[in-house]
Each structure stands twice: as structure tokens, then as C-alpha cells.
Amino acid sequence: MSCHTRPDGPPYAGGYGVNTPFGVIYGSNLTPDLKTGIGRWSLAAFTRAMHEGVSRDGDHLFPAFPYYAYTELSDGDVQALYAYLMTRRPVSATVPPSTLPFPLSVRFLQEGWKLLFFRNRRYQANPSKSAEWNRGAYLSEALSDCGGCHTPRNLLGGEKMRHVYAGAVVDGWIAPALTDANPSPLPWTADALFRYLRTGVSPLHGAATAATMTPVIRDGLALPVVSDSDVRAIALYFSDVDHARERATDLGAMMRKAVAISSHRSEEKYDSDAYLYHAACLSCHANAASGPLPARPELALNSALTLAEPANFIEPVLRGIGSRDGAPGLVMPAYAAALSDAEVARLAAYLRRTRTTLPPWKDLEKKVSAARRDLPYE
Ligand code: HEC
Ligand code: HEC
Structure with missing residues (x-):
């Protein structure tokens, strides 16, 4: 919702400008309006966009839309998203064109980006970890796109996969490392992470203060849609990513x-x-x-x-x-x-x-x- 709704605009009707190092890209209209929204999209077209980053007309979508994460979503969850969006109120709203400079604005060049940085795959459970850990990993990797801000990008905007969650700069702020390179004096335990992601503050660390992290907590992970048990699963997953238990002495x-x-x-x-x-x-x-x-x-x-x-x-x-x-x-x-x-x-x-x-x-x-x-x- 946060990327597909312009400030004070109707929900999901698009027009929010995502600032990338390459230019502004506007979130598209996801309401089922036939002309300006996705009203004519079949479930198959929607699934292809989510899993492969390809639009209904066959164009490549820009990776400002994190299909490289959504590719991990299960078919069932993509269907649920489709059902939800298709039952919103249709809003007629045309979204401004992106301001990417040539040649990045040429969509077929996105093909090369995909060859370099994208793999079409569904989430694979890690059998050596608990069901709660896997739930947390799935939600974090496929849906919440925590890596979209906390994983550094290379010059072409691809995530540096060998440095997953190593921290990155977003809009003038630092999204700190979520690995054991996180510099907080106290490690982020599952309890501290749960409290931070649920309320916005952890007494042993501090508050979410960036204009980018706040919507993750207030909109993305908010009640009643995201239950306590799902936030706990995400917290458990990241406490393992940063080896909090070994460090929390x-x-x-x-x-x-x-x-x-x-x-x-x-x-x-x-x-x-x-x-x-x-x-x-x-x-x-x-x-x-x-x-x-x-x-x-x-x-x-x-x-x-x-x-x-x-x-x-x-x-x-x-x-x-x-x-x-x-x-x-x-x-x-x-x-x-x-x-x-x-x-x-x-x-x-x-x-x-x-x-x-x-x-x-x-x-x-x-x-x-x-x-x-x-x-x-x-
Ligand atoms: C849109 C960008 C963005 C996304 C997406 C995002 N974060 Fe953040 N995050 C930030 C920024 C920027 C900060 C640092 C500023 C602040 O404290 O608000 C931060 C801070 C944090 C901190 C505090 C770290 C510290 O040591 O102070 C934690 C923990 C965290 N994020 C976890 C997550 C998790 C888990 C997710 C996915 C559910 C996530 N973030 C998604 C941008 C983001
Ligand atoms: C009126 C009370 C008040 C004053 C005065 C104040 N702060 Fe804060 N500060 C807060 C609160 C409250 C927060 C956490 C915000 C929240 O939870 O919404 C905060 C957060 C911060 C943070 C972010 C920490 C984090 O959790 O990420 C920094 C840095 C900070 N303050 C520095 C300062 C400095 C430096 C000064 C003096 C120039 C100052 N503050 C004066 C109330 C205050």
C-alpha cells in the first residue's frame, strides 16, 4: 500500500514516487479500474508480474517493484493478493511516467538486469530450522522485503547477494546491518526485535525514527493484518541472522x-x-x-x-x-x-x-x- 498510494490519495490508486538513485519511478494503479488500473489482468498475468517481473503487455517491470522478493511467494499467497486487489473499489487515475534517464528508461534493457540479478524461484523451507523460523524467513524474504533497504546494492541497483543484510544507505539514513555486524551495544534478541517491530521502540536499543522504517512498522507489519505470531516469527528469524543468542551473554x-x-x-x-x-x-x-x-x-x-x-x-x-x-x-x-x-x-x-x-x-x-x-x- 505505501508504494502504491500517493500522499492523501485513494488507497492502491498509484502515483507515489519512489526515489531511486537513477530517477523517480511511480507506483502503478493497482485498483481494478479497467483503463488505468489492473482490471483487465487475469490471475495468470498477475502471477507472472509477481513471480517474474513481467507486465501484462509483456514489458519488463523495473526492479523498484521488488519482484525479485515476491518471486518467492507461494501461488496460494499470490492468489490471495489478487483476490484482495480485485475486490477494491476501482479508481480511475493515470500515473505519471518515470523520470529515468535514457538508456535506463528503455524497458527491454531490463532483460540484462534480470540475467545478472534475478532468479525465478519459490521459497524453499530450510528443514534444519523450526516451522516458526521458516515462517519468519518466508515473510521477511518474500513479503516484507527487509533486504530492499538493509542489503547494500551494487552500482546497477542489484542487491549484493553476498552481503545480505549488511546494511545500506536509504534516503540519507543508514539502514543498519541486521547480521552480527550490527553495531548496537546489545544484540537484537528475538524479544527486543518483537517489541521494536510491533511497537516502534525497544528500550534496550531505541526507536524507529526514519521516514522509511516507520511505514514498515506502522503499515506493513501492523495489526490486525499481521498477527503477533507472524511478527514473532520475523523477530525469531532475524535474531538468528544476527546470532543474538550466542552474543547475548x-x-x-x-x-x-x-x-x-x-x-x-x-x-x-x-x-x-x-x-x-x-x-x-x-x-x-x-x-x-x-x-x-x-x-x-x-x-x-x-x-x-x-x-x-x-x-x-x-x-x-x-x-x-x-x-x-x-x-x-x-x-x-x-x-x-x-x-x-x-x-x-x-x-x-x-x-x-x-x-x-x-x-x-x-x-x-x-x-x-x-x-x-x-x-x-x-
Ligand atoms: C524502506 C526501507 C526499510 C525497510 C523495507 C526495512 N527497514 Fe529496517 N530500517 C530502515 C532504516 C533507514 C533504519 C534506521 C533508522 C531508524 O532507526 O529508523 C532501520 C532500522 C531497523 C532496525 C534497527 C537497527 C538498529 O540497530 O538500530 C531494525 C531491527 C530493522 N530496521 C529491522 C527491519 C526488518 C526486520 C525489516 C523487514 C520486516 C525492515 N527493517 C525493513 C529502513 C528499512
Ligand atoms: C522533549 C524531549 C526530547 C529532547 C529535549 C530531546 N530528545 Fe532526542 N528523543 C526524544 C524521544 C521521545 C525520542 C524517541 C522518539 C520516539 O520514540 O518517538 C528521541 C530520539 C532521539 C534520537 C534517536 C534515537 C533512536 O532511538 O534511534 C537521537 C539521536 C536523539 N533523540 C538525540 C537528541 C539530541 C542530540 C538532543 C538534544 C539536541 C535531543 N535528542 C533532545 C526526546 C527528546
């Missing part, structure tokens, strides 16, 4: 350490960076006692500070966090108008220095001003 100690430095100012008496952090941020981010509260993301446990690049720190500080992101109804104010590039850079450097043992980030001020230029408005 010292959760309590790590958590206590983070809480102990949560309101820490620094050893230096006149550390002006610590003062800035106290004045602007600490009121909402200090934790104490037995553990971090979901409404107060513990920055010492957050991957925003431990990633190799500072994007996931800079973006929420400049943009703020809306009431739909993270914990529903909670907001963090935007600081773009209140803090200069140099001040945001100082905060980033200070927290990296006092909350992690990692090397300092480079060129912070330049990165803040680049992120500021991409803000929707000032």
Missing part, C-alpha cells in the same frame, strides 16, 4: 553501564560540549535506576552513536521525530532552526566520545551541513 551488565553514564557530563570541569548537551537534550534522554524507559531512548545503547557514519544521529536531531515514528504520540523537537551545524557536530562528537569507545567521526560539521541542505524546508 552480558545484557544486564551492558545495560547497567549505559544507565550509569546516561546523565554523565564528562570528567572535565569546563567541558562546554557537556553543557550544551545538558541544556538541549539531557532532560529527555537521562535514564536511571533499573533500566532505560522506552520513552527515553538511551543514547549509550543506540546504534545512532555506534554506526561508522553519523547519519542516524544527525537526521533525527535536525528533523525531530514525529508522533507516528517510534513510540506513538511521543515527539522529539526538530533542532534545525535552534542549533548551528557546529553545535550539532559538537553534540555528535561529545556523545561519541563519552558514550562509546569507538574512534571519533570525521568531518562532522560538513556532514551536518550536507544533511541540512537535504531538509524538506527550513
